[in-house]
Each structure stands twice: as C-alpha cells, then as structure tokens.
Amino acid sequence: MTRKTLQDAVSRRKFLMTSGAIGTIGIAGCTGESSNGGSGDGGSSGGSNGTSEGTSEDGGSSGSLSGTIEISGSSTVYPLATAVSELFREEHPDVKINVRSTGSGGGFNNFFCKGQTSFNNASRPIKEEETQMCGNNNVEPVELKVATDALTIAVNPENDFVDCLTVEEISMIFGGDSVEKWSDVREEFPDEEIERYGAAETSGTFDYLTEVMGEEAGHTDDYQATEDDNTIIQGVSGSEYAIGYFGFAYYSKNKDRVKALKIDNGDGCIAPTLENAKTGKYTPLARPLFTYPAKSALAEEHIAEFAKFFVEKSTDRSLVADTIGYVPNSEEEKKQMMSKLEEAISSAQ
Amino acid sequence: MAAETQSDTDFGEVSQLKGILFEYLSLGASLLGILSLAALLVYVAVDAFGLEAADPLWFLIYFVTLVVPTLGFVGYGVKNRAVGTVGGTSLLYLLGGLAATLALSILFIIFDAQQWLLVYTVGVLPAALVFIYGRMKEWQQANLLTPIVFAVGSMLGVFLKGPLATFPQKWIIYLWTLGVPVAALLGSRALNRDGRDAAVATAVGTLAIAVAAALAGPALTGLNSDVTLLLGLFVGAPTLAYVARVVRTGHDGVAGLLMPVVIFGGMLLGAFVVQQVAVAQPESWVTWSYFTNPPSQLSAEEAGLFPAIVGSVFVITNVAIMTLALGVATSIYLEEYAASSGLLGKITRLIQVNISNLAGVPSVVYGLLGLALFINGLGLGLGIVLVASITLSLLILPIVIISSQEAIRSVPNELRQASYGMGATRWQTIRNVVLPQSLPGILTGTILALGRAIGETAPLLMIGAATTTFAPPTGYFDSVTVMPLQIYAWSSQPSDAFRYGVVAAGVVTLLIVLLTMNSVAILVRNKYQNES
Numbered sequence: 108m109t110r111k112t113l114q115d116a117v118s119r120r121k122f123l124m125t126s127g128a129i130g131t132i133g134i135a136g137c138t139g140e141s142s143n144g145g146s147g148d149g150g151s152s153g154g155s156n157g158t159s160e161g162t163s164e165d166g167g168s169s170g171s172l173s174g175t176i177e178i179s180g181s182s183t184v185y186p187l188a189t190a191v192s193e194l195f196r197e198e199h200p201d202v203k204i205n206v207r208s209t210g211s212g213g214g215f216n217n218f219f220c221k222g223q224t225s226f227n228n229a230s231r232p233i234k235e236e237e238t239q240m241c242g243n244n245n246v247e248p249v250e251l252k253v254a255t256d257a258l259t260i261a262v263n264p265e266n267d268f269v270d271c272l273t274v275e276e277i278s279m280i281f282g283g284d285s286v287e288k289w290s291d292v293r294e295e296f297p298d299e300e301i302e303r304y305g306a307a308e309t310s311g312t313f314d315y316l317t318e319v320m321g322e323e324a325g326h327t328d329d330y331q332a333t334e335d336d337n338t339i340i341q342g343v344s345g346s347e348y349a350i351g352y353f354g355f356a357y358y359s360k361n362k363d364r365v366k367a368l369k370i371d372n373g374d375g376c377i378a379p380t381l382e383n384a385k386t387g388k389y390t391p392l393a394r395p396l397f398t399y400p401a402k403s404a405l406a407e408e409h410i411a412e413f414a415k416f417f418v419e420k421s422t423d424r425s426l427v428a429d430t431i432g433y434v435p436n437s438e439e440e441k442k443q444m445m446s447k448l449e450e451a452i453s454s455a456q
Numbered sequence: 457m458a459a460e461t462q463s464d465t466d467f468g469e470v471s472q473l474k475g476i477l478f479e480y481l482s483l484g485a486s487l488l489g490i491l492s493l494a495a496l497l498v499y500v501a502v503d504a505f506g507l508e509a510a511d512p513l514w515f516l517i518y519f520v521t522l523v524v525p526t527l528g529f530v531g532y533g534v535k536n537r538a539v540g541t542v543g544g545t546s547l548l549y550l551l552g553g554l555a556a557t558l559a560l561s562i563l564f565i566i567f568d569a570q571q572w573l574l575v576y577t578v579g580v581l582p583a584a585l586v587f588i589y590g591r592m593k594e595w596q597q598a599n600l601l602t603p604i605v606f607a608v609g610s611m612l613g614v615f616l617k618g619p620l621a622t623f624p625q626k627w628i629i630y631l632w633t634l635g636v637p638v639a640a641l642l643g644s645r646a647l648n649r650d651g652r653d654a655a656v657a658t659a660v661g662t663l664a665i666a667v668a669a670a671l672a673g674p675a676l677t678g679l680n681s682d683v684t685l686l687l688g689l690f691v692g693a694p695t696l697a698y699v700a701r702v703v704r705t706g707h708d709g710v711a712g713l714l715m716p717v718v719i720f721g722g723m724l725l726g727a728f729v730v731q732q733v734a735v736a737q738p739e740s741w742v743t744w745s746y747f748t749n750p751p752s753q754l755s756a757e758e759a760g761l762f763p764a765i766v767g768s769v770f771v772i773t774n775v776a777i778m779t780l781a782l783g784v785a786t787s788i789y790l791e792e793y794a795a796s797s798g799l800l801g802k803i804t805r806l807i808q809v810n811i812s813n814l815a816g817v818p819s820v821v822y823g824l825l826g827l828a829l830f831i832n833g834l835g836l837g838l839g840i841v842l843v844a845s846i847t848l849s850l851l852i853l854p855i856v857i858i859s860s861q862e863a864i865r866s867v868p869n870e871l872r873q874a875s876y877g878m879g880a881t882r883w884q885t886i887r888n889v890v891l892p893q894s895l896p897g898i899l900t901g902t903i904l905a906l907g908r909a910i911g912e913t914a915p916l917l918m919i920g921a922a923t924t925t926f927a928p929p930t931g932y933f934d935s936v937t938v939m940p941l942q943i944y945a946w947s948s949q950p951s952d953a954f955r956y957g958v959v960a961a962g963v964v965t966l967l968i969v970l971l972t973m974n975s976v977a978i979l980v981r982n983k984y985q986n987e988s
Contacts, residue, residue, distance in 0.1 A: 336948065
C-alpha cells in the first residue's frame with residue numbers, strides 16, 4: 108500500500124515536470140505580440156483621465172485618440188449624446204465614453220459642477236445658481252446648442268373637444284393654481300375632471316414648461332409626475348380626459364396612441380412639427396437642447412475633438428431628426444457654436 | 457344527562473372546515489405567486505425571442521426534431537438508470553465546459569492576460585509546486601512557505617510587466633497557464649483511476665486537443681484562436697476523456713453518450729428542415745451579437761449588452777467575495793465570540809439591533825453613502841468598479857450577516873459541546889464543526905442577497921455609474937455600467953423596438969446570468985449538504 112502511494116506520487120511529480128516542460132517549449136517557440144498593442148489591455152488605469160493620455164498627435168487624425176470622456180445630464184439629450192458617442196467611437200475606437208442619464212439639474216448639481224464629468228447635457232439653459240456653483244469649483248461651462256425639441260402637449264385620440272390651446276389655457280391646466288375640470292378651461296368643454304401627466308421636478312422638461320408658464324405661476328402639484336416620457340404617453344392614451352406633455356421624439360414615435368395639440372401664441376394655432384419648430388413658428392414650446400463642456404476639460408485633445416464632433420453632427424438631419432426625433436441646428440447656428448467652441452478650446456489649451 | 461354520557465364515551469365531531477379552508481388558501485396563495493411570475497416570464501420571453509413572428513409550423517418542426525426525441529431519451533434514461541446517469545453526466549461535461557470557457561473569456565477581458573502570464577509563472581506555479589512537494593514529502597514548513605512564495609512571486613510578476621516588451625500570443629499564454637494545469641489535473645485523476653499510461657495519454661491528449669483547437673479552430677468556426685483553445689481545453693478534452701472512459705470500461709449506460717447527440721443533432725436537423733421548408737422563424741432579439749455588441753442608439757437590431765454583462769459579472773464577483781468574507785467573519789464573531797451578558801453583552805445587542813435595521817434601509821441611501829464617502833470623501837473616481845462593488849457589498853452585508861447568524865445559531869449546541877469534550881479548542885470547533893454545518897445556510901442567504909445586488913439600479917445611479925458605456929471595464933478603476941442600468945435606459949426610449957424587443961432581451965440575459973451564477977453557488981452548497 109505504501110509502496111504504491113509512493114510510486115503514485117513520484118510518477119505524479121514526473122508527470123507534472125513533463126507537462127511543465129511541454130509548456131515551456133511552447134512559450135519558447137513563439138513570441139511576437141508587443142505588450143502595448145492588443146485590444147486595449149495596455150493601460151488599465153483609466154478612471155479620471157490624466158492629461159498624458161490622448162495628446163499624441165496635433166492633427167487629430169482618425170484612430171489616434173485615446174482617453175475617457177464622462178458625460179452626465181438630461182434624459183432628453185441622452186439618446187442624442189449616445190448616438191453621437193457611438194459615431195465618434197467608430198472613428199476613435201480607443202476613446203471610452205460613459206454616458207449618464209441623470210436629468211439636467213441632477214447632472215449639474217451632483218456631477219458636473221463638482222468636476223466629476225466633462226460634459227453635462229441639458230434640456231434648458233443653465234441656471235444662475237448652477238453657474239455659480241460650478242464657478243466655486245473652478246468649472247466653467249461652455250454653452251453649446253446641439254438641437255431643438257418641440258415640447259408636445261397631447262391628449263387622448265378619442266378626445267374630440269380640444270384641438271388647440273392658448274398659452275394661457277396651458278397655464279390654467281399645468282400652472283400653479285390649476286383648475287379642476289375641463290369646463291373651467293373653456294366653457295364648451297365637458298364637465299369632467301382633468302387627468303394631468305407630466306415630467307418630474309428633476310427634469311429639464313419640467314423646468315422648461317414652468318418657465319413658459321411664468322416662474323411666479325409655477326407648476327401644479329396635482330399631476331402624475333415621472334422621469335419616463337413613455338409613462339406619460341401610456342397615461343394619456345389610457346384615459347379620454349387626460350392631458351400630458353413630453354419631448355417631440357416620443358410623440359413622433361407614438362402618433363397613433365396620442366393626439367398632439369396645436370398651440371396658439373397669438374398668431375393662430377400652430378401644430379408641433381419639426382418644420383414649425385425649425386422656422387421658429389412653434390412658440391413658445393420649441394426649446395433648445397444643450398451640451399455643456401467644462402472649459403478646463405477641453406484642454407484634453409480627445410474631449411475637444413468630441414465637442415467639435417458633437418457640434419458637427421448637430422446639423423445631420425438623418426441622425427438628429429430621423430433617428431432621434433429632434434430639430435437639427437441650422438448651418439448658421441453650427442458655425443456660431445463652432446467658433447464659440449474653438450475660442451474656448453484655444454483659451455483652454 | 458344523555459348528552460353528557462355521549463361526550464364521555466365519544467370524541468364528538470371536530471370541524472375540519474378550518475383545516476381544509478387553510479390548506480386551500482395556502483395552495484391558492486402559492487399558485488397566485490407562481491402563476492403570475494410565470495405569466496410575466498412568458499410575456500417577456502415572447503417579446504425577447506420574437507415568438508409572435510414564428511409560423512406554427514416552426515414550432516411543429518422543432519417539436520418533432522428536438523422536443524420529442526429529447527423527451528423520449530430522457531424517458532428512456534429514467535427507466536434505465538445507467539443510461540440516464542451517463543447521458544446527464546455527458547451533458548454536464550459539455551455545458552460545464554461551455555460555462556467555464558465563457559467565464560474565463562470574460563475574466564480575461566477584465567484582467568490583462570500578459571500580466572496573468574507573469575504572475576502565474578513566477579508566483580502561482582512555484583507556490584503550487586512548493587505546496588505539492590510539501591504534501592508528498594509531508595514537509596510541514598511547506599504550509600508556511602506556500603503563501604510567501606505566492607505573495608513574493610506575484611509581486612515580482614507585477615513589477616516584471618514594465619521592463620518586458622514581448623509576449624507570446626494569447627492562445628500560447630492560455631496553453632501554458634491554463635492548459636498545463638488542466639492537463640495535469642486530468643492526468644492525475646487518470647493516474648489514480650487507471651495507472652500511469654492512461655495518465656500520460658490523458659495529459660498529452662489534453663494538450664494536443666487544445667493545441668489542435670487553437671490552430672484549426674479559427675478556420676472552422678471563425679472564432680479567435682484563444683477562444684477555440686479554451687473550448688478544446690474545457691469542452692473537448694474532458695468530454696472526450698469521459699467518452700473514452702465509458703467506452704473502455706464497458707459501462708452499462710454506454711448508450712447515454714447519445715444524449716448530447718440527440719439534443720444537438722435535433723437542433724441542427726430542425727434548423728436544416730426550417731431552412732428547406734422556408735417557414736417564418738421567430739425574430740429573436742436574443743442573438744449572439746446581442747451578447748457581444750456594445751449598445752447602439754442608431755439601430756435596435758445592432759444594440760447589444762456586452763459592456764454591461766461584463767460589468768455586472770465583474771461587480772457581482774467582487775461583491776460576492778467581499779460580502780462572504782466580511783459577512784461570515786462578522787456573524788461568527790457575533791455568534792461565537794461576542795459576550796452575551798454584562799456591559800459588553802449590551803453593546804453586542806445594540807450592534808445586533810443596528811444590523812437588523814440596516815437591512816431595511818432603502819438602497820438609495822447606500823448610494824448616497826457611496827457618493828459622499830467614496831467619491832466626494834476619498835476622491836475615488838465616478839462610478840468605477842471599486843466604488844460600485846463596495847457600495848453594493850455594504851447594501852447586502854446586513855442581510856448576509858443576519859442569515860449567516862441564523863445558520864450558525866441552528867447548529868445544535870450538542871455538537872459544539874461534543875467537540876469541546878474531545879479537547880478541541882474554540883477555533884478548531886468553529887473550523888471543523890460549526891462552519892461546515894452552517895455553510896449551506898450561509899450560502900443560501902448569500903445567494904438570495906447576491907440576487908438582489910445584481911438587480912440594483914438606484915444606488916448605482918447615485919454613485920454615477922454610467923448608464924451607457926461602449927467598452928467593458930478593464931480594471932478596478934474603470935467606469936462601469938451594469939445590466940439593470942442599461943435596461944432601464946432602453947426602457948425609456950421612444951421607439952417600440954427598444955422598449956419591447958431590446959429591453960425584453962436584456963431581461964432574459966439578466967436572468968440567464970443570474971441563474972448561471974446561482975447554479976454555481978447551489979452546486980457548492982449541495983456538495984456541502986451531502987457531506988454534512
């Protein structure tokens with residue numbers, strides 16, 4: 108018994124050595140993969156990107172950039188930002204892009220103004236106190252308009268009593284001292300309770316509508332609030348006396364489920380369409396969408412290139428309008444944004 | 457008077473109504489839960505696999521080619537136990553090998569293979585050799601030397617990475633660091649069973665299959681040579697060894713080897729017939745490219761979950777290690793060592809109450825804690841793997857502690873007393889009696905807690921984990937996204953293709969990953985349950 112175990116053990120060791128030897132031969136036989144080549148397993152430090160990364164070439168030729176880009180902000184701009192990131196990575200596959208959907212205000216307050224992210228998307232202009240907060244941390248936001256959204260107010264398709272609302276009537280429905288019943292808005296409307304659906308307070312959409320209705324009037328509390336525009340559409344399509352508001356992209360993809368209302372701002376009823384938003388007729392609910400790069404971050408080549416790429420793509424009709432559902436920038440707006448950006452880049456670098 | 461006499465002699469009628477009512481109520485309650493969950497899963501599966509688009513004929517074809525033969529074979533296996541055992545084992549070898557290949561592929565996306573080569577060569581391998589030598593010669597110092605060799609060697613390996621510029625190709629690294637140990641393992645098992653010649657044949661055969669798979673595989677399958685090597689090593693070699701053993705020993709259940717053939721053959725045959733007849737197939741969203749593509753905003757068809765899958769697996773592995781270590785240590789201390797009376801006993805009770813309360817704290821609060829403590833306080837990066845792992849660990853730690861304590865408490869005190877009575881120390885008692893007895897319970901609690909952690913979104917949103925990333929994390933300091941975050945982002949997209957198809961596929965993927973990880977834990981648990 109003992110002898111057998113000993114023999115077992117010895118042969119096991121011998122066997123281990125043999126297989127080890129085979130492996131060594133295998134290694135000796137083949138060399139040739141350089142350590143910094145490979146598919147991105149070279150530098151795994153990542154995280155907060157150092158300036159040493161991504162400053163390899165001045166021309167910014169394709170594929171030469173690397174580094175990490177951190178993006179936070181509005182859920183309305185999120186689809187556009189991810190689409191642009193995707194296209195950017197087709198040209199620069201080594202750039203890591205992390206997109207967060209945090210809401211415009213949430214992004215400014217929690218991440219961007221603390222210097223944690225390089226970009227913050229917003230579906231409304233930055234607020235005074237946010238600029239101040241950013242300034243306290245030496246973060247200087249550069250405002251770039253990247254698209255226009257037509258905020259759409261919609262009712263149930265079975266609702267046949269309303270087609271068009273004036274801005275005043277909208278603030279009667281969604282304003283701070285909102286009315287209870289449809290008949291309170293206009294006398295000929297039915298004597299039924301209004302079911303309101305809208306964006307949550309952290310959303311830029313909420314801020315924007317509040318601003319349109321007037322800051323002192325404010326936004327009603329008596330409504331179903333959500334961050335998810337699909338929920339609003341679901342709510343509106345479920346009840347004949349419901350009304351809600353959301354970004355145009357959600358309307359354009361759900362045209363059979365809800366009925367969009369025309370808006371009368373004193374010049375007759377204007378329907379929410381990309382054309383009307385582009386020509387500026389759809390007031391006051393056509394809202395600009397922004398991305399805010401931090402000026403200091405633009406010193407890094409890959410971030411500056413990305414900002415330029417974003418502005419460049421803002422006029423791409425098939426991307427912005429057809430895929431995402433917003434109004435693209437005009438050539439003139441793009442030029443304006445580009446020169447503003449170039450200026451910021453050159454002062455940062 | 458008459459009535460009294462009757463009650464003296466008779467038990468009388470006891471109403472059974474309550475009991476029957478209760479039985480059916482509890483049956484109803486369990487059916488309600490199970491059926492609603494099943495309905496939800498079917499609903500999701502129909503969306504995810506696009507079953508609505510399929511022709512009824514498609515279902516019929518696969519029913520005839522795949523379901524009927526498989527069920528028939530299973531029925532045969534139930535009757536003839538030897539065949540059933542062999543069939544089940546061969547399937548287990550195939551699926552286990554596939555799972556191992558997948559896990560290692562993901563692991564080497566995160567960790568640098570070249571770094572692993574160095575750490576393995578100068579750290580792991582020498583330590584293993586010292587350990588084996590110590591076992592063979594009964595050399596006590598080996599137990600002490602092994603960790604030292606391992607630590608020094610590994611550190612050396614990490615530092616060697618800088619000066620070295622050339623490395624072998626990836627499949628050769630795998631062959632050396634994985635192929636050789638697997639060959640050694642299979643060989644040593646064959647040695648114990650069938651002697652020396654079989655051992656050498658097994659080891660050399662294993663390496664030969666791996667090399668052949670690496671050299672010939674890419675041309676045949678279109679996969680990378682490193683993946684085909686892993687397939688050869690973990691699927692091909694063990695399965696072949698098993699087949700050879702069954703055939704050679706003339707096992708009664710030799711026919712069981714046909715089980716995988718019936719299943720995979722049925723799949724192929726079904727696919728062939730479907731192609732010939734040209735019926736409408738389901739437009740499945742769960743495709744291979746869904747697992748390997750980054751997310752896409754531009755087209756729902758090209759969207760994938762790859763970075764999020766890797767991120768989830770990476771984070772959950774870390775969470776599992778951290779919570780098991782911290783949770784088990786805490787519960788052992790609280791149950792076995794901490795004072796139960798006097799002033800210290802009061803403090804223990806206070807801690808106990810706090811842990812119970814922490815288990816009920818909403819997960820967002822843990823997210824805030826992570827944001828305040830690790831990101832704003834310690835200055836760690838936004839939404840990196842390390843912060844995500846620690847935050848989720850803290851979140852489920854109280855649950856793990858409470859369930860582990862419960863498991864340790866359920867070990868009968870007589871066992872402890874018997875152990876002390878035989879002169880064992882407290883440490884020996886815990887090590888050899890309490891832990892093995894309570895491990896199944898501890899693992900059950902941990903599995904449930906991990907299931908919660910893998911589905912968490914709120915705390916990760918707070919610590920700024922990315923909603924969408926296009927590349928998987930490659931280290932602890934890389935930004936990470938996990939499956940629930942990406943699925944949530946898709947669910948609020950305007951277009952139907954994202955909201956139904958892609959989201960449903962994401963839910964199915966999350967379930968697959970969760971079940972795979974749980975099944976590993978359950979296998980470990982059952983092993984201990986059988987032993988104890």
